[in-house]
Amino acid sequence: MTAEPVSTAFLDELRDVTERRRAAFVPLTSAFAGASDGDVARVRAAASAGEGAALGLAHAVHGYAEEAFREVRSVAAVAELLRSAGVPAVVGTHGLATSLRAGLTSHGPDDGTVVDGPTIAILAEYDALPGIGHACGHHLIAAAATGAFLALHRAVADGLRFDGRVLLLGTPAEEGASGKEVLARAGFFDGVDAAIMVHPFGYDVVDHPFLGRRQLRVSYHGVAAHASASPFMGRNALDAVALNYQAVGLLRQHIPPSDRVHGVVREGGDRPSVVPERASVEYYVRSASPATLKDLSRRLEDVAHGIARATGTTAQLDWDAAPFTLPVRTNGPLAARWATHQxxxxRTALAGGVVPEILAASTDFGNISVRIPGIHPMIAVSDPDVALHTREFADVAAGPRGDSAVVDGTVGLALTALDWLADPALRAAVLADFEASGGALDVAGYFS
Ligand SMILES: [Zn+2]
Ligand SMILES: [Zn+2]
Structure with a gap:
C-alpha cells in the first residue's frame, strides 16, 4: 500500500511565479573594479589548466560518499591533490579529524611567515548523507573550492601578486552536525577576515535564504502506575508529549510564516499496562533571523512548561544536541562580484526575492556569515524541480551539469577572492555592509 500521489499544484504555482520574476530580473552589477584585467586573465587560465584535476576530485569524492565526521578518504583526496601541486595541507586540526587547512600567499604556499594584508578563506565541504550519498552535492563544493585555491596558487607561480593570504579550509560535517560551528568555537576561523563558498542547487542564486535552526528535545517525567488497577496514581508522560505535539501544531498558526517547527516522538512508554513514566519529543526549530529564532525558542519553552503543569509531570528541555545554525547573512558587495564573474x-546569478523563499533549509555557514563577511551562493546543477537531499539530485550532480558547476564555481570563487584581496575599496564596502547588517554576533552565547 502506498499513499496517494501528492498534488503538485502549489509547486507548479511557485515555479510559475519564479519564471515570471526571473524574466523581469535585472542582473546584479558591481560598483567595484576588483582585480586587474591582466590578473583576472591569469587566474582564468590557471583555473582552466586545473580543470581536469578538479573534476577528478569531484568524481572521487562523489564515489566515496562519506558521512559527517567520517570523510577520511574525501579529505585525503583533497590533501593529495594539494600536495601534488606542491602545497602542504594540515588534516585534522581544531578538534575534527577530517578538517583541512592550507594557505597561500604571493610568495607561494603559506609557511606561517607573517604577511601584510587581509585573509580570505575559501570553504570546502565534503560530507554525504546517510543512504543517499552526495544528494546535497558537497563533492562539487570540495572540488570548486580546491580548484579555486589551486588556480590562485598556479597564478602566483605565473606572476600574480597580492597582499595578504588565501586559505583553503576543509569544513566537515555540515549535514546535521554543524561542523563549522564546532571548528569556529575551537578557533579555526580566527584571523580570517572573509569567507566564501558555493553550494549546488536547482537555480543560480547568490542570496538564497537559509533559516537558523535549533534542536529541542522535551522529555516529560511523570509517575508510573498500573494503567488498569490504579491509573489515578499515575501521571502520564505520554499524555504530556501528546499535548505538546498538539500545542505546537496549534502554535503554528500564530508564528511568523517563515518559521518552521517539525518534530518526531522519541519515547512514548513501554507497554500499555503501565502509565508511561517517561516520554519525549524532538523538534527542529527554524526561523529567518536570529532574533525571531530566539522568540520562537522562548514560546516553545513556555508550551513545554505549561503542559508539565497541566499534566503533573516535569519537563526537561535539552537544546541543541549539535550546535545550532544561524541564518546566512549574505554580503552585498561580495555577492555582486560573484554575480559579475558568473x-x-x-550564468545569471539571481538575487534574493526571485526564487521563492519558502524553499529554505539551513546551513552551518550561517554561523560563519555572522562572525565575518561572507557569501554562500547557489549554483545551478539540476532542474528547479529536483530537490536537494534526493537520489535524483545525487545522480545529476555526478554528471555533466555537476562538472559544469565545478568549472564555473572554481572561476567564481578564485576571482571573488582575488577581487577582495586586490581592491581596498571593495574590502571597505564589504566591511561596511557587514556592519550595517548587524556586525559580528556572539554566536556561541547567542541563546544563553
Ligand atoms: Zn544538505
Ligand atoms: Zn548542502
Missing part, C-alpha cells in the same frame, strides 16, 4: 561564465 555572468562571464554564462
Amino acid at each position: 555572468a562571464a561564465q554564462g
Whole structure:
C-alpha cells in the first residue's frame, strides 16, 4: 500500500511565479573594479589548466560518499591533490579529524611567515548523507573550492601578486552536525577576515535564504502506575508529549510564516499496562533571523512548561544536541562580484526575492556569515524541480551539469577572492555592509 500521489499544484504555482520574476530580473552589477584585467586573465587560465584535476576530485569524492565526521578518504583526496601541486595541507586540526587547512600567499604556499594584508578563506565541504550519498552535492563544493585555491596558487607561480593570504579550509560535517560551528568555537576561523563558498542547487542564486535552526528535545517525567488497577496514581508522560505535539501544531498558526517547527516522538512508554513514566519529543526549530529564532525558542519553552503543569509531570528541555545554525547573512558587495564573474561564465546569478523563499533549509555557514563577511551562493546543477537531499539530485550532480558547476564555481570563487584581496575599496564596502547588517554576533552565547 502506498499513499496517494501528492498534488503538485502549489509547486507548479511557485515555479510559475519564479519564471515570471526571473524574466523581469535585472542582473546584479558591481560598483567595484576588483582585480586587474591582466590578473583576472591569469587566474582564468590557471583555473582552466586545473580543470581536469578538479573534476577528478569531484568524481572521487562523489564515489566515496562519506558521512559527517567520517570523510577520511574525501579529505585525503583533497590533501593529495594539494600536495601534488606542491602545497602542504594540515588534516585534522581544531578538534575534527577530517578538517583541512592550507594557505597561500604571493610568495607561494603559506609557511606561517607573517604577511601584510587581509585573509580570505575559501570553504570546502565534503560530507554525504546517510543512504543517499552526495544528494546535497558537497563533492562539487570540495572540488570548486580546491580548484579555486589551486588556480590562485598556479597564478602566483605565473606572476600574480597580492597582499595578504588565501586559505583553503576543509569544513566537515555540515549535514546535521554543524561542523563549522564546532571548528569556529575551537578557533579555526580566527584571523580570517572573509569567507566564501558555493553550494549546488536547482537555480543560480547568490542570496538564497537559509533559516537558523535549533534542536529541542522535551522529555516529560511523570509517575508510573498500573494503567488498569490504579491509573489515578499515575501521571502520564505520554499524555504530556501528546499535548505538546498538539500545542505546537496549534502554535503554528500564530508564528511568523517563515518559521518552521517539525518534530518526531522519541519515547512514548513501554507497554500499555503501565502509565508511561517517561516520554519525549524532538523538534527542529527554524526561523529567518536570529532574533525571531530566539522568540520562537522562548514560546516553545513556555508550551513545554505549561503542559508539565497541566499534566503533573516535569519537563526537561535539552537544546541543541549539535550546535545550532544561524541564518546566512549574505554580503552585498561580495555577492555582486560573484554575480559579475558568473555572468562571464554564462550564468545569471539571481538575487534574493526571485526564487521563492519558502524553499529554505539551513546551513552551518550561517554561523560563519555572522562572525565575518561572507557569501554562500547557489549554483545551478539540476532542474528547479529536483530537490536537494534526493537520489535524483545525487545522480545529476555526478554528471555533466555537476562538472559544469565545478568549472564555473572554481572561476567564481578564485576571482571573488582575488577581487577582495586586490581592491581596498571593495574590502571597505564589504566591511561596511557587514556592519550595517548587524556586525559580528556572539554566536556561541547567542541563546544563553
Ligand atoms: Zn544538505
Ligand atoms: Zn548542502
